[in-house]
Structures are given as structure tokens and as C-alpha cells.
Amino acid sequence: MQEEIIEKCNEIRDLLVKKNESYGNAVFDRGVLFDIEPVQAIKARINDKMNRIINQKSFEDENDIQDLTGYLILLQVAMEEKKEKWKDEIIGDCTELPESFKYVKG
DSSP states (O other): OHHHHHHHHHHHHHHHHHHHHHHTTGGGSOOSSSOOOHHHHHHHHHHHHHHHHHHOSSOOOHHHHHHHHHHHHHHHHHHHHHHHHHHHHHTOOTTSOOGGGSOOOO
16 A cells, blocks of 8 residues: 555656646745735635535546645645745844844843
């Protein structure tokens, strides 16, 4: 079973890389028409895909499951990127404290 898991993970990885090559980093950028934060846009795609899976009258298409899995991976990547960007913006380079933060013994 481990080989099947590895094979399926590789398929999804290859799909994500191929789509990223085709679309560029569009999924991680704000929209051209709508100024939507990427994490929220990916969550909306996940929601749409789940609705499609739930509302299908027949069996789920393997493509839908792969797409959903891919969106969940993209969500993880986008959330990690957002967290790092937030840390950089808020914290910045704190290796050198401003004079006002330094302890003055009095």
C-alpha cells in the first residue's frame, strides 16, 4: 500500500507543478479582476470543489478528488507564505534594538 500512496502523492505533485508552470504563481497572487487575498481565494475554490463533489448525482470523479487535494496543499503553502510575510512585516530584522528599547541602568 505504501507504493500506491507514494504514486498518488507523486501524481498530485506533478499535477500541481504542471499547473503552476502553466498559470505561473497566479494562485498565490491577488486577482486581476478582483482584489482577493490568495488564502481566501484558495478557500473559495476548496468550497466550490466540495459543493461540486457533494452535489454530484454519480460517483465522485477522481479528478475532483485530485483537485481538492491539490487545493489543500496550495492552501498550506499559501498560509505558510502569509505567516512568513506577516512575521517579516511586523517583526522585521530585530537583530539590532533601537536605542529607546535598550536597558539603561540608573
